Amino acid sequence: MIVLGVDPGTIQMGYGVIKSDDQRLSYIDCGVLKAPAKVPMEERLYMMFLKLKDVIEKYHPGEAAIERPFVSKNAQSAIAIGQAQAVAILAAQEKGLTVFQYTPSKVKQSATNYGGSTKDQVQRMVWLQLDATAGTKVGGSAGLGYPFTETFDPTDALAVAICHTYELRLANSLAQLK
Amino acid sequence: MIVLGVDPGTIQMGYGVIKSDDQRLSYIDCGVLKAPAKVPMEERLYMMFLKLKDVIEKYHPGEAAIERPFVSKNAQSAIAIGQAQAVAILAAQEKGLTVFQYTPSKVKQSATNYGGSTKDQVQRMVWLQLDATAGTKVGGSAGLGYPFTETFDPTDALAVAICHTYELRLANSLAQLK
Helix, strand or coil, X not given: CEEXXXXXXXXXXXXXXXXXXXXXXXXXXXXXXXXXXXXXXXXXXXXXXXXXXXXXXXXXXXXXXXXXXXXXXXXXXHHHHHHHHHHHHHHHHHCCCEEEEECHHHHHHHHHCXXXXXXXXXXHHHHHHHCCCCCCCCCCCCCCCCCCCCXXXXXXXXXXXXXXXXXXXXXXXHHHHC | CEEEEEECCCCEEEEEEEEECCCCEXXXXXXXXXXXXXXXXXXXXXXXXXXXXXXXXXXXXXXXXEECCCCCCXXXXXXXXXXXXXXXXXXXXXXXXXXXXXXXXXXXXXXXXXXXXXXHHHHHHHHHHHCCCCCCCCCCCCCCCCCCCCCCHHHHHHHHHHHHHHHHHHHHHHHHHC
8 A cells, every 4th residue: 555644844845655565665755845935825835735636646645644743832833733734634635545643753653663763863764664775766865875855854754654554554453353 | 806704713614705896895695614523633624625615616706815813722722723724725725716814803903993802793893894684694683683693703704804805995095096
């Protein structure tokens, strides 16, 4: 099954696409959807919505996993978080995907076995688990043999997708025990 | 021109549709879009999105005015506000409407000439300005000769639409002075 992971934001939104076979995860794509900060907020949200739908049309994921923070610095940033989440949710729903949401600490716990991991640790664990050390479309390398991404958003999005596949496996395993 | 006003919410979303001629405002419709609270949030947002698009298809407004609160009790409610706003913004954008946003105090100031008006005052002023004392589709009467609505959401939405038409007139008047 193909899974889309999303790290929602109103200025830039990270996305990651992975494939999950029975025992194996593999990397398909990741990147950042951007909308110019100068553009009015209303248009920016719509640009993100259209761009995310394009990604879904390209890879046909069956499920979407979206990061859902519960806290924020202030009301203004919380409102922006809610807007970005809604953009991702509506784009996924419109394309018929089932939507799942995970808190940042759940994603870190799942992708690195430690809820307090740094973004850098999450990034390294993501690439290790996807075995994406070479030949990916991300281009370049961070000097550690890992694909290079300009920001943490794409790997955060991949981490959400990885988290979701682990949760699904766990649920399936538990179902088989019954 | 026909204007859509929206009072965004994730459980219920108020909408109001008015027509603005040169000197006159007239009432077209108002109501509440609801999504069952039991339904998962992801689906609820999408239901609201589809229902609001239906309203737009029915009345073909040219512009949308959406209420934009800046503060909230806590991060959770701020996130919900942001989600509801994004639903309204995306539905309007997808239907080609130009989107405008107004803070609650601006709406009150504009619709009642006082930023600290109660919801009840706003409601009465809305009906007075729309001259909608009888024959409206809202049905019934609040015993004051005004149309009856179960909650304040529909009249709040009409107030946002009224606020927008006043802002437009002001802008046009200023432009003619130049």
